[in-house]
Amino acid sequence: MAITRRKLIQAAGAGIGASALGFPAILRAQGDAIRLGLLTVKTGPLASGGLDMERALVMYLRERGNTIAGRKIELFVADTAGVAATARTKTQELVEKNRVQALIGPLDAGSALAIDDYIRAQQIPTMSVAAAEDMTQRKPNPWFVRATSTSSQSAHGMADYSARTLKYQRMAVIADDIPYGHEMVAGFQRVFEEAGGKIVQKLFPPLTVPDYGTYLAQMNQKIDGIFLGFAGSNGFRWLRQFNEYGLKGKTNVVGGMTALDEAVLRNMGDEALGILTACWYSAEIDNPVNRKFSPAFRAEAKYDPGFYAAATYVNGAVFQAAMEAVKGKIEDKSGFMNALRALKVDTCRGPVAFDTYGNVVGNVYIRKVERKEGRLVNSVIHTYPNVSQFWTYKPEEFLKNPVYSRDWPPAKNLES
Amino acid sequence: MRPAAWGVIATVLAGIPLIAGDYYVNFTSQIFIAAIFAASLNLLVGYGGLPSLGHASYLGVAAYLSAWLYLKLGLAHWMTAPIALAATTLMAGLFGLIALRATGLGFLMLTLALSQVLWGTAYRWVSVTEGDNGLRGMTRPAPFGVSLENPAAFYYFALAITLLALWLMAKFVGSAFGATLRGTRDEARRMSALGHDVWLVRWITFVYSGFWGAVSGLLFVYYHKYIHPASLSLTSSAEALIGVIAGGSGTLAGPLIGSAIVMILKNYVSSYIERWNMLLGFVFIGIVIFMPDGLVPGIRRFRTRWWARWKARRS
Numbered sequence: 001m002a003i004t005r006r007k008l009i010q011a012a013g014a015g016i017g018a019s020a021l022g023f024p025a026i027l028r029a030q031g032d033a034i035r036l037g038l039l040t041v042k043t044g045p046l047a048s049g050g051l052d053m054e055r056a057l058v059m060y061l062r063e064r065g066n067t068i069a070g071r072k073i074e075l076f077v078a079d080t081a082g083v084a085a086t087a088r089t090k091t092q093e094l095v096e097k098n099r100v101q102a103l104i105g106p107l108d109a110g111s112a113l114a115i116d117d118y119i120r121a122q123q124i125p126t127m128s129v130a131a132a133e134d135m136t137q138r139k140p141n142p143w144f145v146r147a148t149s150t151s152s153q154s155a156h157g158m159a160d161y162s163a164r165t166l167k168y169q170r171m172a173v174i175a176d177d178i179p180y181g182h183e184m185v186a187g188f189q190r191v192f193e194e195a196g197g198k199i200v201q202k203l204f205p206p207l208t209v210p211d212y213g214t215y216l217a218q219m220n221q222k223i224d225g226i227f228l229g230f231a232g233s234n235g236f237r238w239l240r241q242f243n244e245y246g247l248k249g250k251t252n253v254v255g256g257m258t259a260l261d262e263a264v265l266r267n268m269g270d271e272a273l274g275i276l277t278a279c280w281y282s283a284e285i286d287n288p289v290n291r292k293f294s295p296a297f298r299a300e301a302k303y304d305p306g307f308y309a310a311a312t313y314v315n316g317a318v319f320q321a322a323m324e325a326v327k328g329k330i331e332d333k334s335g336f337m338n339a340l341r342a343l344k345v346d347t348c349r350g351p352v353a354f355d356t357y358g359n360v361v362g363n364v365y366i367r368k369v370e371r372k373e374g375r376l377v378n379s380v381i382h383t384y385p386n387v388s389q390f391w392t393y394k395p396e397e398f399l400k401n402p403v404y405s406r407d408w409p410p411a412k413n414l415e416s
Numbered sequence: 417m418r419p420a421a422w423g424v425i426a427t428v429l430a431g432i433p434l435i436a437g438d439y440y441v442n443f444t445s446q447i448f449i450a451a452i453f454a455a456s457l458n459l460l461v462g463y464g465g466l467p468s469l470g471h472a473s474y475l476g477v478a479a480y481l482s483a484w485l486y487l488k489l490g491l492a493h494w495m496t497a498p499i500a501l502a503a504t505t506l507m508a509g510l511f512g513l514i515a516l517r518a519t520g521l522g523f524l525m526l527t528l529a530l531s532q533v534l535w536g537t538a539y540r541w542v543s544v545t546e547g548d549n550g551l552r553g554m555t556r557p558a559p560f561g562v563s564l565e566n567p568a569a570f571y572y573f574a575l576a577i578t579l580l581a582l583w584l585m586a587k588f589v590g591s592a593f594g595a596t597l598r599g600t601r602d603e604a605r606r607m608s609a610l611g612h613d614v615w616l617v618r619w620i621t622f623v624y625s626g627f628w629g630a631v632s633g634l635l636f637v638y639y640h641k642y643i644h645p646a647s648l649s650l651t652s653s654a655e656a657l658i659g660v661i662a663g664g665s666g667t668l669a670g671p672l673i674g675s676a677i678v679m680i681l682k683n684y685v686s687s688y689i690e691r692w693n694m695l696l697g698f699v700f701i702g703i704v705i706f707m708p709d710g711l712v713p714g715i716r717r718f719r720t721r722w723w724a725r726w727k728a729r730r731s
Binding site: 114 | 550
């Protein structure tokens with residue numbers, strides 16, 4: 001079958017035709033719908049939180065008839081799988097293929113850092129869930145706001161509460177060996193030690209460690225309490241082993257914002273009772289928005305909303321407030337961004353406003369695990385109102401220090 | 417394939433940025449990068465009979481090196497690229513010394529072990545690699561003053577490098593040395609008896625393959641402007657290996673088709689199907705059942721058979 005010229009032309013024509021079909025033109029009518037992207041995680045170890053993020057945001061939009069500030073909202077959901085390179089590709093897909101005008105997410109710090117320069121270059125207003133400190137501190141991104149919290153924002157409050165109210169003097173900290181864990185316990189350590197306490201032990205088990213036995217065995221026994229900086233289901237796994245080793249009652253346990261999240265609390269038993277954690281949200285908060293949201297989410301999902309569900313529900317409210325401020329004109333990107341940074345809105349976590357770096361100033365709650373109507377809940381026992389990412393420090397002085405890490409602030413009181 | 421068919425393919429490839437949106441242009445650029453990566457792995461797997469599960473090492477190290485030199489030492493791109501390529505190739509030489517102490521399963525485990533060491537280092541050596549945060553802030557070079565920030569510009573750049581890479585790899589396997597390499601794959605002892613230094617042939621191939629892996633790593637970091645330890649992980653190596661085997665190892669076009677399929681499933685189909693991993697598994701199993709030696713040889717065989725039958729009916 002020799003290829004004749006006619007056949008070649010036919011083939012080339014068919015090829016171009018096929019590629020034209022395969023590549024739908026981007027210049028379709030834009031319509032009036034606003035295209036909103038959600039970067040979440042639906043596969044892999046972070047999927048449970050990621051699915052909650054999608055569920056809560058879909059709920060938020062549905063409650064408003066998918067219309068905000070008089071304009072229809074079209075939601076595009078992308079799965080980053082918690083992998084940085086995939087997050088990048090998926091963000092490009094949302095921006096270049098789906099033409100989204102604003103983003104909510106991503107979930108994890110790695111993904112947020114991976115898309116940092118891209119959202120800057122493309123100028124996409126992004127409402128993040130990821131906690132990476134420097135995104136709103138030493139390397140703030142003008143297109144990035146965070147209505148949830150930095151890694152250490154809630155831990156500062158827990159440290160203050162541990163030192164001043166609980167009167168703990170000697171504490172150990174344990175967290176996953178990832179930047180989120182390092183940043184959280186670093187913030188805890190700084191505030192706790194400046195309030196007169198001593199961190200005598202720091203433990204960083206790998207994120208996917210199968211067994212906490214060796215870490216429990218080496219735990220310092222002469223402490224008043226241990227702070228858990230875990231994410232995902234690790235808090236639950238650690239606590240179960242802590243209980244099995246007969247350590248319950250021997251020392252006090254307090255935790256950060258994801259250690260005993262509602263998403264894992266439902267799998268726990270009485271061993272969790274009485275544990276204190278600090279977070280910017282609890283399904284038990286009593287405010288007008290949450291009185292509706294929490295039962296509605298429970299009715300749909302059969303469990304309480306936690307960190308991740310609240311994160312997108314709060315971001316939904318933030319998005320709506322900014323949209324209303326610009327009367328739906330999201331096409332004016334910098335106008336929308338200015339409105340976003342200037343807004344004040346009541347959400348299910350309480351009032352939300354942003355500092356000049358784009359990070360939230362909002363309440364942090366100290367919560368205690370209690371049994372209520374047969375299930376475990378995080379009851380609010382104390383509120384730190386309007387907490388900034390800089391705690392009580394002056395931003396300029398705070399930013400002169402290096403970012404929180406495994407080695408900063410230096411731990412001077414370690415005993416091994 | 418006939419020159420006319422090449423002409424059609426070249427026309428379509430050159431025309432993509434003219435008719436397709438940015439997303440598809442970027443997507444095709446990523447397929448090019450994956451194709452170089454898979455083709456370099458194919459030199460080992462397909463032509464050398466040396467299954468490697470650690471090929472991500474070369475992609476990752478070249479990417480990390482160039483990003484680190486650029487970000488931390490402030491070197492220019494024209495300096496970081498050759499340094500990264502040379503250092504990675506050197507590393508491939510050292511790794512070859514270790515991994516080629518065995519063949520078959522032993523070789524597989526050694527390459528895996530070496531790449532896991534690098535992966536662990538990237539995660540743990542936070543002061544250099546920034547660990548789980550990855551290195552960010554990389555820029556794309558501007559060869560001859562043409563900025564590659566534009567998707568179409570990067571596309572043509574990647575296309576040019578890909579064509580060069582594939583051409584040089586085709587030259588390599590088509591040469592007398594390539595024939596020797598295939599000989600060591602099929603009849604290592606006989607080649608040895610014929611006076612060929614089997615080990616040296618394999619080592620040279622290992623280094624050459626590592627070099628092209630490094631080239632794909634440079635393109636990778638230029639494209640993403642970001643590098644994370646996940647690029648050094650077992651998953652990254654395994655995806656390339658799946659691409660090579662699905663497309664047809666030991667063929668020139670196989671890894672291109674295979675890696676394109678993996679990329680399409682991973683980055684495009686995954687928007688519609690949440691469990692794309694499962695789908696990739698099914699596609700792979702399907703290929704292995706119906707075309708055990710991969711898509712390209714399978715289709716070729718199918719076509720010959722169909723052609724013979726058609727001819728027989730006519731006569």
